[in-house]
Amino acid sequence: MKTSSVLLLSNVRPSRTWNFANRMLREVPGAEICGVVQSPARSLPWIQQIIAAGRTRDISFRPEQPWSKIRFLFLSLVDKIADLFFWFVHGCPAHLSSPQFTMKRLKRECARAGWPLHVMSASKEADPGSPSFKRADLTIVLGGFSSLPEFAVNTANGCIRAFTRRPGTNGKSGGDSFTCIEHLAPNTGIPFPICSQALPWQPFDGPLGFTLKADLISDDLLLQTARSLLTGNPEKTSADVSQWTDKILAPSLSQLKSPGKDTSEIEPRGKRCRSLWKLCLDTLLLLSPTVMVRNWYRRINGRYPLLILAHHLVSDRPHRMGVPTETFWRQVLFLKKHFRIVSVSEGSELLRSGRICVPTVVLTFDDGYADNFLGLRAVASETETPSTLFITTGPVEAHREFDHDLATATTGFLPLTWDQIEYWSTRGAEFGSHTRTHFDCGSLSNLENLQSEIIGSRRDLETHLKRPVTIFAFPYGKENNMSPVAMRLAASTYCHYLSSFGGETLANAKQLQSHLFRKKFYGSVWELELELQSVFDLVDSLKQWFRPQAALPGGSDQVPVVSTLSPSIQTISAPGNPAAMYSQGRGPLKS
Secondary structure, X not given: OXXXXXXXXXXXXXXXXXXXXXXXXXXOOOEXXXXXXXXXXXXXXXXXXXXXHOOOOOXXXXXXXXXXXXXXXXXXXXXXXHHHHHHHHOOOOOOOOOOOOOHXXXXXHHHHHOOOEEEOOOOOOOOOOXXXXXXXXXXXXEOOOOOOOHHHHOOOOOEEEEEEEOOOOOOOXXXXXXXXXXXXXXXXXXXXXXXXXXXXXXXXXXXXXXXXXXXXXXXXXXXXXXXXXXXXXXXXXXXXXXXXXXXXXXXXHOOOOOOOOOOOOOOOEOEOOOOHHHHXXXXXXXXXXXXXXXXXXXXXXXXXXXXXXXXXXXXXXXXOOEEOHHHHHHHHHHHHHHOEEEOHHHHHHHHHHOOEOXXXXXXXXXXXXXXXXOHHHHHHHHHOOOOEXXXXXXXXXXXXXXXXXXOOOOOOOOEOOHHHHHHHHXXXXXXXXXXXXXXXXXXXOOHHHHHHHHHHHHHXXXXXXXXXXXXXXXXXXXXXXXXXXXXXXXXXXXXXXXXXXXXXXXXXXXXXXXXXXXXXXXXXXXXXXXXXXXXXXXXXXXXXXXXXXXXXXXXXXXXXXXXXXXOOOOOEEOOOOHHHHHXXXXXXOOX
C-alpha cells in the first residue's frame, strides 16, 4: 500500500488537532503524520479557547474587563471547592485524568507518537527557524488563517482547508452555517471548491454546542477529501465527497430546519426538575453515614458499582427526551472529572474482574435517533468518550418516525440509517438491540412474538454490522415491561440485558451478571450527581418509611409492587399502559 505523508496546520484547540490526526491514521489508508504545526493557545479564536479550557459556566468572560475577571475567578474557586467536595463524598478515589486537553498534553502525545510538533509564533507566520519536516504529500489546514505559509501549499497534492460562514451566536438570530471545503492546487495556491454543507441554527443551539457540531462536520469532510485525493482519482474528489455526504451526513442534516417562528419561550432540557430547597435538603444526605460509609467502604475494597445512565438523544430541537449539545457537553466534562466513563462491554469486563477501583459510569442511548449522529458524536469525539446505542431496528429498516413519538404528536425525528450505524460502528460506537418495534415485552404475548422482537432484532443488527451483538435493552424498561419469559429469552440470547428502573450493579467475579440496571438521566448536573449516588432512592425509602401507605389513584386496592430483582435496589412500580409510562416517575420522561 502506498504511504502518504500528511502535514497538519492547526489554528484550533489542541484536542481537535490530536483527534483529527488519529482519525486520519484510522480512516485514510496509508496515511502517516509527518508533522504538526500548531498555533499557541492564546492566539486561538475565543470560542476555541473556551472549549479547550472546558469552561462550563459563563462564556462572556473577557480578560480586559476587571469585574468579569473577578467573577470568573470567584466561580472558578467555587468549582474547585465543589470538585473537592464530590471527591471526598466519593471516598477519595484515585484521581482521574483531567478532562482538559492542554498544549502540554499535545506536546507529550505527539512526542510519544513520533510526530514533530512546532508551535507557531503569536503572529501565526511561519518561523524560518522551525524544525524541518519530511516533505508532505498533502497539507490539511484546521481553522482559519489570514494567510497560509508557503510550505503549506508546496506539497505534491497541494493543500485542503475548511472554512465556516457562521450565523450570529447570540442564540436568537438563527440562520444557516455553511462549511466549505477548498483544495488549493500545488505550488500555485489556486483554490478549487470541493463541497459546501449547511448546518441550520436550532432553537437550543448555543455557541459552544454549535461550534462542536460545525467542527465535526468540517473534520468529516476534510477526511473524506483527503481520502479521495490520496487514494483515489483527484479529478473525482468533489463527486466522491458529495456522494459520501448524501449517504452519511444528509439523513441527519436534512431533518434540521431553521426555525420559522420565535422559539425563545421553549424551555430546553437541562433545567432542574426539583425545587432549590428540596435539592439542598437532598444534598445533605451526601454527608450521611449511609452514603459516606458506603463509598469509603467501596473505595477501600475496590467495589464501586457500575452505574449506567439511560439517555435517548442529544438534540438542539425541542423533544421531550432530548438534551441540547451544549448541556450534554457540560455533563460529560463533569462526569470525566469524577467518574471513569466506559462502554457496556468495558463495564462488563470490570464486573467480571470483581474489582472496580474508581467510580465508573456508562452512557447509553435508546431507540437510535438520527440527531445523535451530530450532537452525541460531536461531544463523544471532542471528549474521547465511549457511548452505547440501543437500536429499534424496525423504524431504521423502514426509515420512519418512531411510534411513541407519533403517539405524542412529536414529528420530524427520524432514526439513524443503516449506513450511519455501520459508519459509526467502525469508528468506536457500540450498538445493542432494542427490539424491532419498541415492543412492550411485559404485555401478554406469545413466545413467537417475543422471539421475533428480541432475537430477530439481534439478527437485523448483526446482518448489517457484520459482528456479534451481545447486549439488549428492554423498551420502557420498567418491571412490568419485562415478563419472566422475556427476561429468560433475553438472558439466553445476549450476554447482558438492561432495564431502566434504577439501581446499581456490583462487581462479582464468581458469577456472570446478565441483568444490568440503569439509572435515570437528568439534565441538571446537580440532580445527576444525586441520582448517581442513589440519594433519590434513599429519599423515596425514607418517605415510604415515615408516610402511611396511600391508596393508589383511581380507588384501586392493589398494593404497589416492591422490586425483588436486585438486593441492591428498591423501586416501586405502578400499573399502567406503555403510552402512559412517559409520564411516570420523577424527572425526565423515558421510553
